[in-house]
Amino acid sequence: METEDKLMIALQACRECDICRTLMDDSACLFFNELYRLFDNEDDKGEKITSDALQNLVELCNFCAICPCPNIRAALLEAKTEFKERVGLDYRIRILEDVERMGKLCGMVPGASNFFLQNKTTGNWIKKFAGIHEACKIPEFPKHHFQTWAKSQNIDKKPAKQPKHKVAYFAGCNGIYIFPEIPKAVVEVFKRNGIELFFPEQRCCGMPFLLEGDRQRTLECVQFNVGQLAELVKEGFDIVCSCPTCGYVLKHVIREGAVYAEDYQAAIQKDLEEKKERLLSIPPVGRSDLWMRQFASGSSYKLFKDDRYFSSISGLKRMRVSEHTYDLGEFLKNLHAEEMLNTALGPIHGNAVYYPPCHLREQDIGEPYVDLLGLVPGISVSLISGDFHCCGNAGIMGFKVEFHRNAVKMGSRLKATIKQMAPEQLLTDCLSCRMQFNQTLPYPVYHPIEILKTSYSAHEKN
Numbered sequence: 001m002e003t004e005d006k007l008m009i010a011l012q013a014c015r016e017c018d019i020c021r022t023l024m025d026d027s028a029c030l031f032f033n034e035l036y037r038l039f040d041n042e043d044d045k046g047e048k049i050t051s052d053a054l055q056n057l058v059e060l061c062n063f064c065a066i067c068p069c070p071n072i073r074a075a076l077l078e079a080k081t082e083f084k085e086r087v088g089l090d091y092r093i094r095i096l097e098d099v100e101r102m103g104k105l106c107g108m109v110p111g112a113s114n115f116f117l118q119n120k121t122t123g124n125w126i127k128k129f130a131g132i133h134e135a136c137k138i139p140e141f142p143k144h145h146f147q148t149w150a151k152s153q154n155i156d157k158k159p160a161k162q163p164k165h166k167v168a169y170f171a172g173c174n175g176i177y178i179f180p181e182i183p184k185a186v187v188e189v190f191k192r193n194g195i196e197l198f199f200p201e202q203r204c205c206g207m208p209f210l211l212e213g214d215r216q217r218t219l220e221c222v223q224f225n226v227g228q229l230a231e232l233v234k235e236g237f238d239i240v241c242s243c244p245t246c247g248y249v250l251k252h253v254i255r256e257g258a259v260y261a262e263d264y265q266a267a268i269q270k271d272l273e274e275k276k277e278r279l280l281s282i283p284p285v286g287r288s289d290l291w292m293r294q295f296a297s298g299s300s301y302k303l304f305k306d307d308r309y310f311s312s313i314s315g316l317k318r319m320r321v322s323e324h325t326y327d328l329g330e331f332l333k334n335l336h337a338e339e340m341l342n343t344a345l346g347p348i349h350g351n352a353v354y355y356p357p358c359h360l361r362e363q364d365i366g367e368p369y370v371d372l373l374g375l376v377p378g379i380s381v382s383l384i385s386g387d388f389h390c391c392g393n394a395g396i397m398g399f400k401v402e403f404h405r406n407a408v409k410m411g412s413r414l415k416a417t418i419k420q421m422a423p424e425q426l427l428t429d430c431l432s433c434r435m436q437f438n439q440t441l442p443y444p445v446y447h448p449i450e451i452l453k454t455s456y457s458a459h460e461k462n
């Protein structure tokens with residue numbers, strides 16, 4: 001079936017439902033505005049929705065997940081990918097989407113890179129060449145990226161002693177190459193809790209490529225990361241992500257369809273065979289897990305196939321990674337619940353606003369940092385609640401010359417809310433949001449882990 005036809009089938013659901021016509025005004029989402037304009041023109045004036053109109057339409061979604069239905073977002077992403085495969089990716093997107101490559105390149109000569117990027121004349125020329133909107137502030141590259149520092153601290157090797165918690169840290173490209181102070185703070189906070197982190201070899205989580213419709217690069221990244229991380233899980237490591245987008249990819253995105261994969265089903269079957277002997281000795285109430293698994297390996301599951309985006313990568317390994325990945329805030333909150341979190345925290349004064357980013361909301365784990373920051377004496381933290389707030393940036397999308405104005409418009413509601421709250425500091429765990437806030441708001445922006453790190457130091461000084 002043609003991409004346009006598949007997409008129209010999905011969009012018909014929104015035409016019939018109509019909820020998002022009023023739910024999503026254009027400061028929250030530009031996509032629905034345009035969708036209903038196209039439908040109205042078709043109904044009122046008989047104007048057919050063309051392929052070009054659909055290709056423009058999918059470009060208006062930044063996949064913020066504010067809208068109620070995940071299947072619409074999935075249909076948009078699938079269509080965007082197929083459209084891009086039809087016409088090919090613009091070289092400017094290939095430059096911009098690859099934060100890892102850009103970070104490595106500019107990180108080789110950070111002084112010169114920053115000079116040419118921040119200089120008005122050369123900066124504008126580079127922006128034009130790379131397809132970056134002229135109004136965007138390009139963040140400065142640090143003297144040393146996190147990988148270099150991690151090597152100097154020996155955390156790129158597994159801990160020599162058998163630790164009580166085996167934790168592999170997935171730092172994310174923005175953390176490694178642009179804001180290394182954040183992964184450093186993560187290492188410090190874990191140290192304060194007696195946990196030696198391991199920083200394994202890793203690539204971009206794949207999200208920027210996925211959002212740009214670059215299937216090949218997405219799969220390359222996910223294949224590499226899943227291979228590395230699944231091995232570590234087998235050795236007893238948990239994976240912790242300080243970037244909510246990386247966490248969302250590793251916990252949820254790669255999991256889609258994985259339970260139907262042949263290798264996952266075979267592993268369940270083997271597990272069942274091994275447990276068969278024990279079945280009769282288990283009281284009936286304790287057998288439920290086994291029956292569930294039996295169902296999972298039964299005929300109903302065999303009706304389905306793992307034929308989605310990531311099906312070329314082992315489903316068993318994807319599930320292994322997904323089930324052992326934690327958001328950093330979630331992991332620390334769990335430690336606290338087990339009374340294992342070091343709460344020797346010193347005072348930090350001031351009033352802060354915390355913005356829980358879209359991909360944290362998608363993980364459905366609440367706002368763990370609100371609880372953790374509640375342990376820090378002195379600081380007052382207000383939460384931005386409600387689901388209709390997005391910074392608009394969506395990774396690199398807000399930097400693109402074609403999308404920048406849309407990104408600013410989509411972030412305008414959140415910007416107004418923050419301004420109204422007039423904080424002394426703004427907290428968010430998403431570094432893409434941080435870049436957007438740095439462009440559009442006057443407040444200093446921190447990751448909550450930086451506050452925890454400072455609070456541990458403040459306690460030590462007291």
Ligand code: SF4
Pocket residue numbers: 013014015017018019020021067068069072
């Ligand atoms: S996204 Fe869901 S709720 Fe919104 S119009 Fe479409 S079907 Fe309705």
Ligand code: SF4
Pocket residue numbers: 024028029030031032060061062063064065066067073
């Ligand atoms: S994911 Fe965000 S931008 Fe895309 S349709 Fe939903 S609300 Fe709009």
